[in-house]
Amino acid sequence: MENPRLTFATPTIIAGDRSLVALVAHELAHSWSGNLVTNSTWDDFWLNEGFTVYFEQRIMESVYGRETSEMLAKLSKQGLVEEEKDIRINKGLPEDTKLKLNLEGRNPDDGLTAIPYDKGYFFLRLLEETVGREKWDAFVKEYFQTHAFQVMDTERFLAYLNENLLTGELANAVDVDAWVYGVGIPANIPEVSSDRIAQVDQMVSDWNNDMIASEEIPWDSWVYQEKNRFVTGIRDDIGADRMAELDSLYLIGQSGNNEVLFSWLEKSIRNSYRASYSRLETFLVNVGRRKFLTPLYRAMKETGQTDMALNIYTKARPNYHAVATQTMDDLLEWDK
């Protein structure tokens, strides 16, 4: 969460190995996109978040190289495609897949989806790829300088864009209207070239089926997103023995990266890998983010380990935020 010149960050992003630096980059980038130039209403939220994800990606590229930043882009593209479909089809809210939202009479929280973040990012990336990085970078700099300490809405941004960057044929090539006012994801979304995630998927599938040995996994050469992808791909019925084998080789249960640790703990619950259970309790007592809590308590409930869940919850509950206890109380049928 960004505030002007003062970023608030959850302690769970401190991994000990700088592996969650993308989120730090994101929050700091908000000092420009969000605080220097601020979305006028929550309908224009994509101006804050799309630019910020774009900057985050550029920072990742500059720090870790294009190969890594492309892998991250690939993950967000996959996430975007899935979530867009979910919003449009399962939730039946196609209007919410437009960059320019209409939240009249609704909770601004309803607009907090992958659309402003990742559809926004890919739209800006398309602009960059259309005009070339040099021209685009000069435009972005000028845009932030010209509008410093002002609010910005979608229409004024587009007017500025058309006047200063997308002249003539370029505008047609991008099809700004489809991106900003159209439902879904336009077909000209930029291509992302990375097969690293596909390689991890193949590897975990082979490992699940006993076609490769645990020793063959290039664990230490992976960035955390690849590790996390591998762990989430582990079969829920792989069994405690094979979990133990991985753990003894790669010390996954001791990971300081909370994303990897969280995924590992969930797999531990599903596979009754009890060696992780004391770490699980420590994690749940010390961490309060709902995105971590809900799947872990749910996994315990779904695998007949509700007693353990309630036991941990009794200790952890006093430290949770009210929004978290609301969800967990329901999930665990907590009797107050």
Ligand SMILES: [Zn+2]
């Ligand atoms: Zn943000």
